[in-house]
Amino acid sequence: MKASVIMSTYNSEEWLEKVIWGFSVQSELDFEIIIADDGSGPKTKELLDRLRPQITMPLVHVWQEDNGFQKSQILNKAIVASSSEYLIFTDGDCIPRKDFVETHLKFREKGYFLSGGYYMLPMNISQAISKDDIIYQRCFDIKWLLSEGLPKSFKNNKLTATGLWAKFLNAVTPTKATWNGHNASGWKQDLVFINGFNQEMQYGGQDRELGERLFNKGLKAKQIRYSAIVIHLDHARGYVNEATWKKNFAIRENTRKNKVVKTPIGIDSN
Template structure:
């Protein structure tokens, strides 16, 4: 258990998905843990998203920072680095604007936060059809985290993935966290760590486009000597499925080469990162 002072900056990436972002902001308004801010890392969204954020600043109980830059193509790493600079917390949780947090989401991250570690959480991915059926009331009542309710919306059965929503016993969650074959990597949808560690490695590598950019940051944290904890079955968010028009084979190839170099040379610091904006 961490000791105060402990303040979380939740950094949420978004790009022209205001309907999904609204559901996420509502999710954070129902958190058990209250010592946090939200920093929206906006990769150039249009006025519709900007107006939504301004409206929700007056609705929710937590502070919101909106970090925006012009739309010049996929520049997620750049806007994330700008958001990290703007963040006020000493602990950062990074997630996406299509991931609705369960009420205990921040509480779990705060519980397991420990110096020398980052946390690797999980998600429950909906189908595209079910994503459109989830309403704001489903979030405020937490129905969208009930497996039977999700099934009534048309979500198919997927046994181990369903356990993320259906499990009620902490010991069983911890057991599954310990035996899952999934790596405890830095995942863009649900990971957290100390700001000072992320700053030490200069944040995200701005040479990277879509495809493994989050894991590359985690690999440099490993090279720094930071370890990871698996909380895949404990810290849960519902991922609203959507189309991805920004995925290219060329970007995957480029990013894989960067990650391979990071691992081979045990790199901690990259040049095109946070320091570019200071």
Template sequence: MQSNPKASVIISTYNKPSWLGWVLHSYTLQTEQNFEIIIADDGSDARTKAVIEQFASTSNLKISHVWQEDQGFQKTRILNKAIVASNSEYLIFTDGDCLARKDFVETHLGLRQKNGALSGGYFKMADSITSHINTTVISEQKCFEKDWLIAKGQPSSFKLNKLTRSKTKSQILNWITPTKATFDGMNVSCYKKAIVDVNGFDERMQYGGLDREVGERMMNNGIKFMQVRYSTICVHLHHERPYKTDKARALNEAIRTETKRKKKTWSPYGIKQ
């Protein structure tokens, strides 16, 4: 591990220790190994700390655990702390329920552009498949294979194209997809300067669009978002979202509306307050 990593992978988590263990295992398999991991932990209990300590004791990857006390959903606050703690000029954001294909970090780094951000996506696994996930399945990369997923109960659909290994096919699909390139927190990357220049995440934001808002400020500040949803591959473990509420959505929509209307490039509720 070099002293200056090529990338900092920021993984947000909250009380999903077994899933985080799987996610961390997926990063030990990366074709590019010169990166650090920053765990942005929004108040998990000691089980998560134990998983991270075990990983640190057996992996050559540098890992940092950035933790804050559980005060309800405060993901934006811990993400800002993780940004400050990072030691690379390039940041990759993802979640503790997203398994990364072995070329994930290499692809993000290979496609990066100055004054640009990469907008990835994820493939959502069916609920029933989670019971089949283990470190062997991840090591053999079976959870990224269409035939294995279908055999385990994944419905067949066009979305399985998100798992393509063809660079030509992925480029074409990235080009023709109607999905807008945005800051989507489970799979997005940018230069650290680009997000620091807009003061990071707005810490008033609750669940639902909190990452889109920082992306909109970055766009207002001249950063171009590029679609890579068929190139930077991760699969999402199924779970419910009890923290999704009408009140949180209304608050976030009001903040995003103001950001768009005023073409804001800075939030006073971000890293610097």
């Protein structure tokens, strides 16, 4: 297969189903989906068992027991379980536009990772999106979104930019090309070399820290935030706390200061 799409989830079946339907209608279908499940209850497995016969690509469920927010660990297990040389990362609350996988494969290049972005939707539109809205791509149609109450904004260019205009916006955006967990991709051999995600880190910056170690390895990043599009469904974030942020900030400071490439607690710790 050309790619493995790895997405994290935790007890969010309604959003996860919408995301899987988004991947079911991709213009490029030669990929597998790996669900990195950080301890969901049985409803997630039931959902995947129901959807598996309805989609054409393999749907792999990698699960671990619930031990608090351990996204880094389950993502590492998903990396090990992947069967492709190229890995695309997103989250189970981000619906991909139909050219998402094709775009990541188009821009992939040895010595680089790709940095995409997202368009955050309000809760009312997140809930309103139906299976048909995804299949027929209405949820990416700016006219449909405006009719559902989406405010007008320059950010809407993320949904409307194509071709040279998208390329121009990728080049001039002030946002740095970082590893973003909701929309990033890279070569499996690079991720394995740096020992994957740092499992000492919980919520807050663990994705960026992985990207910083890829930079330390010598990789560069390409900005594709206006080309590889996902819409981010709204949800509560009850796992955020100040102590974790401070701990993660200190780890990132050490990674940058000491040019750390391989995390001491990563893939090989499992």
